[in-house]
Amino acid sequence: MKKLISLLMILTSFAQLSSQKIIHKEIHSSKMNKDIKTIIITPNLQPNKLYKTVYILHGYSGNPDRTIKTDIPDLVQKSQQYGTIYVLPDGNFSSWYADSPILKDSQYQTFIGKELVDFIDKNYPVKKEKSSRGILGWSMGGYGAVNIGVTYHDTFGIVGSSCGALDFKSFGSHYDQYQVNKVLGPAASLNPSFLTSGKIPVMAEAKQHYIFDCGTEDVQMIEQNRAFHKELTERKIEHLYIESLGAHTPEYWSRSLSNQLALFEKYF
Numbered sequence: 001m002k003k004l005i006s007l008l009m010i011l012t013s014f015a016q017l018s019s020q021k022i023i024h025k026e027i028h029s030s031k032m033n034k035d036i037k038t039i040i041i042t043p044n045l046q047p048n049k050l051y052k053t054v055y056i057l058h059g060y061s062g063n064p065d066r067t068i069k070t071d072i073p074d075l076v077q078k079s080q081q082y083g084t085i086y087v088l089p090d091g092n093f094s095s096w097y098a099d100s101p102i103l104k105d106s107q108y109q110t111f112i113g114k115e116l117v118d119f120i121d122k123n124y125p126v127k128k129e130k131s132s133r134g135i136l137g138w139s140m141g142g143y144g145a146v147n148i149g150v151t152y153h154d155t156f157g158i159v160g161s162s163c164g165a166l167d168f169k170s171f172g173s174h175y176d177q178y179q180v181n182k183v184l185g186p187a188a189s190l191n192p193s194f195l196t197s198g199k200i201p202v203m204a205e206a207k208q209h210y211i212f213d214c215g216t217e218d219v220q221m222i223e224q225n226r227a228f229h230k231e232l233t234e235r236k237i238e239h240l241y242i243e244s245l246g247a248h249t250p251e252y253w254s255r256s257l258s259n260q261l262a263l264f265e266k267y268f
Contacts, residue, residue, distance in 0.1 A: 021045075022068070022076060027089075027119050029111040032104070036111060039064040039088040042124070043080045050127045052084045052268050053120060054261065055112060055156075057091055057137030057144045059253070060178055064088035070250055071138075072257050082265050087120055094179040097137075097144025098194060106183050108144070113152035129157075134264045136160030136211075138253040139221070140178070143196065150199040153206035158267050160211040162256040163248055166196045167224040174220065196228065203237050209267045210239035213256045215246030 021042045026035035043051070056075075058067050067088055068075050079086055089112055091097050100106040112135075121128050135156045137145040142164020149159035168175060168190060175187045184194050192198050203210065210232075214225035222243075229241040240263070246252030 027116060029107070029115050031107045031110045031115060034105055036116075037064065037090040038116065039068060040120070040124070041068070041076055041079045041086040041088070043083050043085070045125060050125050050132075052082075052132045053087060053124075053126045053134070054084055054264060055087045055089070055116070055133075055135040055145075056257075057089070057097060057112070057135070057141030057148075059137070059139030059141050061093055062141075063090055071254055072261075073254075074258070078258075078261055082261070084265070084268075085120075085124060085126060087116065089116055091141065091144060094140070094183065096140055096180055096183050097147055098183060100183040101191065102185060103183055109148050109151060112144075113148045113155060117152075117155055130155055130208075131157040132268055134158035134160065134267075136162070136257065136260055136264070138162040138164065138257060139248065140165055142166070146196050146199060147194075149208070150202050150206060153202060153208055156208065158209045158211070158264050160260045160264065161213075161225075162253045162260060163214045163218050163221045164196075164212065164225065165221060166212075166228045168195060170224055170227075197231065200231060200235060200237065203232070204235060210237070211242075211260055211263055212239060213242035213244070213260070215248065215252045215256075216243050217245065217247040218252070220248050 023040040025038050025040060027038050028035050075086055091108055095106050095108045097108045099109040120126060133156050135145045135149045142161035145159055145161050149156040175181060184190060212225055212229060214222050232239050
């Protein structure tokens with residue numbers, strides 16, 4: 001009898017996991033007039049139940065497939081554990097998740113903040129209030145999460161950035177190296193609206209939760225994150241800021257993103 005009960009428990013567990021879905025979609029963007037590859041991960045969906053959503057933005061040169069294989073390899077299990085739908089859009093190699101004033105087919109702020117959210121809300125059983133919708137990313141995706149999350153502050157209730165690129169003004173040669181110039185124009189004439197610091201006045205009134213973290217050995221991003229934390233603190237904008245050992249590596253952001261996703265569940 002004990003063996004039979006154990007077998008039934010294993011089969012039940014397997015059935016629940018197998019009913020989870022990793023959905024590969026191509027979602028059309030009217031703004032860019034092209035389809036965007038997107039991965040949607042759902043838990044075992046139950047009838048008459050609505051779910052929280054988190055939009056996850058990969059870093060420079062990344063893609064959603066790499067995210068679920070390398071960056072957050074247990075994302076499927078987390079979806080089931082937390083009862084949350086994860087949405088992973090392809091932000092292109094170097095879109096910086098902005099609405100480019102140069103490239104008509106690189107309007108990722110509008111796509112993710114408006115078009116993609118509308119698609120998910122229409123086609124999946126999700127809670128539509130901002131308190132049940134979050135956005136996070138790392139590196140380029142950290143910038144994107146802040147840029148999109150704060151711009152669409154009536155849409156997203158939680159914004160998270162891991163080792164985010166939070167200050168283009170201090171990028172130096174990295175500005176061109178990471179192809180920011182190709183989507184936003186030369187650093188010398190950068191429109192101030194693309195600076196993360198320009199979002200701070202909105203953050204003061206946006207009624208959102210904010211999480212920022214960075215590795216202490218991340219020579220590319222740590223000072224940017226410290227400066228942003230300092231400015232938010234001086235402006236008395238509530239946020240959680242975390243530093244821990246680590247560099248700008250998959251090992252660091254894989255750990256930090258897992259921690260952030262757990263914190264998101266506390267805020268939902």
